[in-house]
Amino acid sequence: MSSLKEAIACPICDQTLTKVPPDCKQCQNYFRNEVTKMPLSLVDLTPERVKREIDHGVETKPLRTELFRLPIISWLYERILPPIWAMGLRNLGGIDIEFRQCVEFFGQDLRVVADISCGTGMISRRLALLQRCEQIIALDYSETMLGQLQQQMQLEGISPQQITIIRGDVGALPFAPNSLDAVYSGAAMHCWPDATTGIRNIYQALRSGGKLFATTFLQPLPSIVFRFFTPDELQQIAIAAGFEPDCVQVETRGVYGTIKCIK
Numbered sequence: 001m002s003s004l005k006e007a008i009a010c011p012i013c014d015q016t017l018t019k020v021p022p023d024c025k026q027c028q029n030y031f032r033n034e035v036t037k038m039p040l041s042l043v044d045l046t047p048e049r050v051k052r053e054i055d056h057g058v059e060t061k062p063l064r065t066e067l068f069r070l071p072i073i074s075w076l077y078e079r080i081l082p083p084i085w086a087m088g089l090r091n092l093g094g095i096d097i098e099f100r101q102c103v104e105f106f107g108q109d110l111r112v113v114a115d116i117s118c119g120t121g122m123i124s125r126r127l128a129l130l131q132r133c134e135q136i137i138a139l140d141y142s143e144t145m146l147g148q149l150q151q152q153m154q155l156e157g158i159s160p161q162q163i164t165i166i167r168g169d170v171g172a173l174p175f176a177p178n179s180l181d182a183v184y185s186g187a188a189m190h191c192w193p194d195a196t197t198g199i200r201n202i203y204q205a206l207r208s209g210g211k212l213f214a215t216t217f218l219q220p221l222p223s224i225v226f227r228f229f230t231p232d233e234l235q236q237i238a239i240a241a242g243f244e245p246d247c248v249q250v251e252t253r254g255v256y257g258t259i260k261c262i263k
């Protein structure tokens with residue numbers, strides 16, 4: 001595995017473009033049309049967007065997810081947070097240190113790598129500039145965060161061919177099973193509607209030997225808008241997703257936690 005077309009699947013019927021199930025004509029038609037737009041434009045593979053083609057329903061997510069769709073939050077995100085993180089709130093030294101740790105953990109054998117809940121793509125863009133992966137997929141639920149990613153790519157001279165951008169939901173990922181070599185998911189689990197489902201979906205999308213590097217904020221930060229975890233909960237979530245206990249490593253630094261897992 002795997003070419004991009006083999007990796008990307010309909011979030012409703014889980015079929016890739018190579019298989020068209022007879023009982024799923026509508027979502028496959030939407031899915032097929034959307035995928036033809038890649039990589040030049042952002043494609044929307046959230047389950048509700050695909051379902052809208054079928055039943056015209058609208059689904060809303062919790063505030064911790066919806067918040068990031070506000071244009072002002074997306075605009076401010078990368079303009080305000082990196083210097084605050086660099087003071088020590090997010091790893092020691094901020095996003096550059098996190099990128100180094102992640103790349104070190106992933107190693108060399110990287111064909112298809114996904115940055116899930118990529119936000120403005122701080123790690124996807126660094127991966128693209130590193131030129132070590134064949135395919136980089138940046139996925140987020142927020143179309144406005146992905147808009148910022150597109151703008152940043154233009155500014156940094158990263159072409160659309162270097163990063164495939166997908167609007168998607170970690171609760172119903174648009175990837176075929178065993179199709180990804182590595183997944184990075186930074187500072188995101190506390191924003192998801194259901195972290196257990198998210199990590200389980202990532203586990204299924206990873207190939208055997210595939211790696212997950214995920215970070216999140218921890219208790220005692222209070223779970224008012226976001227859902228913060230204990231280190232023990234992170235371990236349990238990874239094991240419940242399918243990772244073997246001795247292939248799960250949880251590291252903490254203050255209220256910041258990192259999970260490294262190998263499938």
Ligand SMILES: C[S@@+](CC[C@H](N)C(=O)[O-])C[C@H]1O[C@@H](n2cnc3c(N)ncnc32)[C@H](O)[C@@H]1O
Nearest residue numbers: 065068117118119141142169170186188191192
């Ligand atoms: C705090 S930001 C982290 C962004 C980036 N990964 C980083 O390291 O800075 C959390 C991101 O999770 C995304 N998110 C929240 N719920 C999601 C979901 N259900 N599926 C995919 N992404 C989601 C948000 O849109 C937001 O961009």
